[in-house]
Amino acid sequence: MKERAKQLIRYNEIKSFLERYERLLIPGMLIVGVAADFITFRSLNVNTAFTLLGVYAIIAAATIAFLNIYDENKPKIHSRFLGYLRLASPFIVQFTFGALLSASLIFYWFSGAISVSWPFLVAIAFLMASNDILREHYLKPVVQLSVFYFILFSFFSLVLPFALNSIDAWIYVLSGAIAMVLIFFYLEMLAYFLRFIRWERTRVRILVIIIFILMNLLYFLNIIPPIPLSLREAGVYHNLEHSGGNYILTDEARPLIDRLIPGTTLHIQPGEYIYLYSAIFAPPKLKATIVHEWQWFDESQSRWIKSNRSSFQLTGGREAGYRGYSWKTVLPEGRWRVSIENERGQVLGRVRFKIQHVDEVIETKTILR
Numbered sequence: 001m002k003e004r005a006k007q008l009i010r011y012n013e014i015k016s017f018l019e020r021y022e023r024l025l026i027p028g029m030l031i032v033g034v035a036a037d038f039i040t041f042r043s044l045n046v047n048t049a050f051t052l053l054g055v056y057a058i059i060a061a062a063t064i065a066f067l068n069i070y071d072e073n074k075p076k077i078h079s080r081f082l083g084y085l086r087l088a089s090p091f092i093v094q095f096t097f098g099a100l101l102s103a104s105l106i107f108y109w110f111s112g113a114i115s116v117s118w119p120f121l122v123a124i125a126f127l128m129a130s131n132d133i134l135r136e137h138y139l140k141p142v143v144q145l146s147v148f149y150f151i152l153f154s155f156f157s158l159v160l161p162f163a164l165n166s167i168d169a170w171i172y173v174l175s176g177a178i179a180m181v182l183i184f185f186y187l188e189m190l191a192y193f194l195r196f197i198r199w200e201r202t203r204v205r206i207l208v209i210i211i212f213i214l215m216n217l218l219y220f221l222n223i224i225p226p227i228p229l230s231l232r233e234a235g236v237y238h239n240l241e242h243s244g245g246n247y248i249l250t251d252e253a254r255p256l257i258d259r260l261i262p263g264t265t266l267h268i269q270p271g272e273y274i275y276l277y278s279a280i281f282a283p284p285k286l287k288a289t290i291v292h293e294w295q296w297f298d299e300s301q302s303r304w305i306k307s308n309r310s311s312f313q314l315t316g317g318r319e320a321g322y323r324g325y326s327w328k329t330v331l332p333e334g335r336w337r338v339s340i341e342n343e344r345g346q347v348l349g350r351v352r353f354k355i356q357h358v359d360e361v362i363e364t365k366t367i368l369r
Contacts (some may be wrong), residue, residue: 046283050159053103057155060096061186063089064144069193093144097151104154142200145187146207152179153215161228165285165316167342172219176212183208226342229288229314230281231349232321234340236266238364240275240325247323249277249367264353267362268331275327276338276351277369282316289343290314292326297335304337311343323369331355 067089070082156175161167187204191197218224239250252267266274276292294307310326326338337352 046162049103050162053100053155053158056096056099057152060093060100060148060151063092063096064141064148065186065190065193067093068141068190068197072194072196097147100151100155104151104158141190141194141197142204142207145183145204146211149179149183149208150211150215152182153211155179157227161286162283165283165287167226167229167286167288169220169344172224173216176215180208180212222344222346224346225348226288226344226346228281228283229342229348230321231340232279232281233369234276234278234338234349234351236264236338236351236353237275237277237367238266238268238272238362240277240327247277247325247369249275249369250364251367253363253365265356266353267356267358269359269361270357271329273327273329274331274355275325277323277325278340278349279321279323279369280314280340280348281319281321282314284316286314286316288314288316290324290348291339291341291343292324293339293341294326294328295337295339296332297337299334333357 067086070086070089153176156178157172160171160175160178164171184205187197187201191201215224235249235251237249237251241248268274276294278290278292280290282288289311290313291309291311293309295304296307297303298305308328312324312326314322314324316322333355335352335354337350339350340348342348
């Protein structure tokens with residue numbers, strides 16, 4: 001009897017501690033999940049990282065199911081272990097959701113221009129932040145399952161291009177469809193054990209279909225970047241030569257203070273060539289067409305004017321990125337930018353610079369890539 005009383009006291013102490021410091025522990029678990037992703041993607045190869053993310057997804061699904069089944073059958077459950085597991089469940093969900101969402105944020109952040117894909121990045125960041133701010137809503141099954149579908153959709157949109165060596169539009173649609181089948185199957189499993197899930201099934205299905213439509217709408221409007229392509233490096237240079245396996249780039253010799261100030265000004269002589277160099281990461285065996293679209297800002301019309309487009313075939317597999325370039329001459333003074341896109345027009349990044357005409361020869365330096 002005394003042992004039983006001690007166990008009950010210990011359980012209540014742990015429960016009280018978790019409730020007291022919940023506002024610190026929940027965001028703490030989110031941060032741990034994000035940190036785990038950064039370590040994972042820096043130290044492990046992509047296949048291993050995806051396997052770990054798959055494990056996170058399975059743990060999240062199992063924990064959500066356990067949490068809701070336990071709460072519905074709590075009066076009938078007398079297991080001490082399950083009681084402690086119930087205390088830990090919200091934090092496990094926070095950790096796995098945080099890790100899976102941050103993985104999406106990492107990939108989408110590096111795969112598109114912020115100026116184009118910011119609405120989608122904001123949506124992912126909001127879901128991560130609301131993991132703490134709206135944690136009471138996250139404990140509701142309808143919200144959990146809707147967010148979980150979004151996570152599964154994002155997960156498969158990362159994995160399938162690597163598995164199928166393609167970034168065609170149908171891959172993204174397939175990712176959402178597979179995630180939908182899985183979430184509907186999972187929903188039916190929960191409904192078998194949980195009465196209130198049976199009442200909420202239709203609502204969850206509608207929300208999942210809405211998310212599927214919105215994600216595809218963002219994708220075909222080119223707001224979602226072309227995962228898993230990732231712009232590793234890009235810049236404009238006075239000259240570019242391809243020698244053996246290296247690129248020899250000629251850049252202006254700038255003072256340190258100028259290099260620290262955002263924005264680049266190229267001082268060129270009339271008729272001089274300017275080169276845009278880019279290095280893009282892609283999975284092994286993946287082939288894609290990359291486009292450099294040069295645009296000049298017309299101050300009189302206050303809009304960007306397309307100057308010309310150059311394209312080249314990308315072959316994936318190089319860790320530092322597949323290197324390619326384009327060039328242009330006869331550049332009027334003013335603001336310029338080059339959009340680095342795939343053939344569908346999804347923007348991986350943009351290089352912005354200014355052109356200023358000069359008569360004298362500019363001091364330069366050589367960079368090896």
